Amino acid sequence: MKDYELFVQQIIEDKAQDLQMLSDFIWDHPETLYEEYDSSAEICNYLEQQGFDIEQGIANIPTAFSATFGNKGPVIGLLAEYDALLSLSQVANITYNKPVEHNKAGHGCGHNLLGTGAIGAALAVQAYLEKYKLPGTVKIIGCPAEEGGSGKGFLARAGMFDDLDLALTWHPTPFNAIMALRSLANFQVKYKFKGKSAHAASAPHIGRSALDAVELMNVGGNYLREHLIQDARIHYAITDTGGVSPNVVQAEAEVVYLIRAPKIEDAREIYKRVDKIAQGAALMTGTTMSSELMSAVSEYVPNQTLEQVVFDELDKERQISYTSEEQTFAQALWETLSEEEQQTAVKTYESFGVLQDQHLVEGKNLSDVIHPYEPTTKIMYGSTDVADVSWNVPTAQVTTATAAIGTQLHTWQMVAQGKSTVAQKGMSRAARVLARSAIYVLEHPEKLKDIEQEFDREIGRDQYQSPLPEEVKPPVHNME
Incomplete structure (x- = not known):
């Protein structure tokens, strides 16, 4: 068996500087729903240089794109997001609230990391396919407007996920877990x-x-x-x-x-x-x-067979360590939180898969724990447009620690950490996990069959009906 773990690690390390520059560029150019022109252009230019075939403006959305490498075998989809949030401008790497520019956008959900991490995973899969001549295709779907714009819903309605055999994605948080809950x-x-x-x-x-x-x-x-x-x-x-x-x-x-x-x-x-x-x-x-x-x-439908594959790869990421400077910065951010925020710092992340062993992170500023995977029927009391992907193709999501414990999404604290070394470490961890998961499935066709059988039992490819009527259009400019 090829040593895909060491291979992936080496590729991610080799591309680390590129990935950091790309992530920082997106952080520096925060753009909100359907206006991610600079971010999507930067990503596409980079991926084209890396040998991917680029199609921009898919589904008639100017900031959506696909980037494909390979021409046969199973098609592995990686979902990239890069949109920011209004009114969350914040100077990086400080422990107090200070906007870069008042009333401007900021990456309060870490999508600068999310999109770049998916790209890192795709680069590792690409290199593996090239080296070992393995049948397979890796395809990045550039997904704008996750924040309130149902970007993936419009892409799903247009059939942009129909050619995938499975889809993988991740999300930055303070923890490392499988996002297994169903959404609203x-x-x-x-x-x-x-x-x-x-x-x-x-x-x-x-x-x-x-x-x-x-x-x-x-x-x-x-x-x-x-x-x-x-x-x-x-x-x-x-x-x-x-x-x-x-x-x-x-x-x-x-x-x-x-x-x-x-x-x-x-x-x-x-x-x-x-x-x-x-x-x-x-x-x-x-x-x-x-x-x-x-x-x-739609509501998100997990694929537990695929989630187990991703967890097995996440579980290999147990050598997590932080510098004294990173710990000190995280402690300073903890002190900016209210007593209520501190008391619910872990509880609020149940929806991201932190269901067991919560006590293992008590008293810690940064999580060095891999939370166990627990197939569940619990509901996440939020919504995600990844759900419409999950109705079209087997889908799994993972989260990795890119921020201090206590950090809530959509806050200035999250924006402040978007360019930190902790964020970069978590992003690289996510890229490795996604890449190894994809390669594992490509190397084990019988596992892909099991994943597809579960999908057919739960949904079936002919049962998806978009909740978006055809007359509803995404609010974008330059539409034909």
């Missing part, structure tokens, strides 16, 4: 109300308040919560109040709802009920209502 499906819907403006004191009877309609809708939505299934969720944000003058009856107002449930069918039924509440609010206020489905994702 969701619909994100914008409701607009239109009324009639009037002087709120001298002629209130003439006005028809759109803001009243939004408020009444929210009251109805809150009463609906009592009558939902236990694991469903409803959230909303008023995105347009119609103005700032209390002496004017607001003629326009807008609210965005995020509706979640363990199954897409359940989420769709709740969506219908929310629609009726919106209609009722319009009737009560004499306004008109229009709605727009902005995005939607």
Whole structure:
């Protein structure tokens, strides 16, 4: 048997400087959903130089791409993300909140690492295929707009994952585990109300308040919560109040709802009920209502056979050590957290697979532990567009430690650590795990058969129906 472990390690080490530069470039150019032009271009240019065949603008999304090496055998897909979050600008490698530029974006979910780690894995698989003339293809799918944009959902609807035999991805967190939990499906819907403006004191009877309609809708939505299934969720944000003058009856107002449930069918039924509440609010206020489905994702369906393969490779990564400087920096970040954040530092990561042996990281600033894999039916009370990939192809996710324990995603602390040596170590660990997992499956065709059999039992390739109607388009520029 070829020593693929040592081989992968050597390739990742050889490419370490390239990967760090790429990751730092993406961190330095934070771009939000469907506007990741610099990041996707930098990635594609690099991969083209490495011998990958590049197709940009797939699914008619300018910042989406595929990068392929190989022309036969099983097709291994690696999912790359590179979008940032609004209003999370933060100077790197400091332990206090200081934006690089106020009200600008920042990589609060570590996608600069996520995308680059997937690329590192692809480079190692590419080198292995070349050296050993092994039948197989590695394909990176560049996935924009994970943060609230359902990017992979639009790619799935366009058939961009149909030629894959399996898909692998990862996510930066403070821990090392298999992301085995099922997620919630969701619909994100914008409701607009239109009324009639009037002087709120001298002629209130003439006005028809759109803001009243939004408020009444929210009251109805809150009463609906009592009558939902236990694991469903409803959230909303008023995105347009119609103005700032209390002496004017607001003629326009807008609210965005995020509706979640363990199954897409359940989420769709709740969506219908929310629609009726919106209609009722319009009737009560004499306004008109229009709605727009902005995005939607299915629930994530794990493939436990593939997860076991990935865990076996993760479990080999037990030589995790940190320098005194890294420990000191992590301790300083811990001290920026509230008491509540400290008390729930590990508990909040159950959804990322930290289900057992939580006591092994108690009192530590950085995790040097591989958490055991536990196949589970538990639900992650969040959503991910990786779910729509999992309905089209066997999929597995792993997380590796790129940040100090206590760091929550979507925070300035996460952004501050995005260029750290701990982040680079975790990213390299993820690249090795994904690469070895892919190579293992390529070297063991019988395992791929087992993975596919589980997928067919759970889903079957003919059962996926996109929750996104064809008339719903991603909000991108330069569409044909």
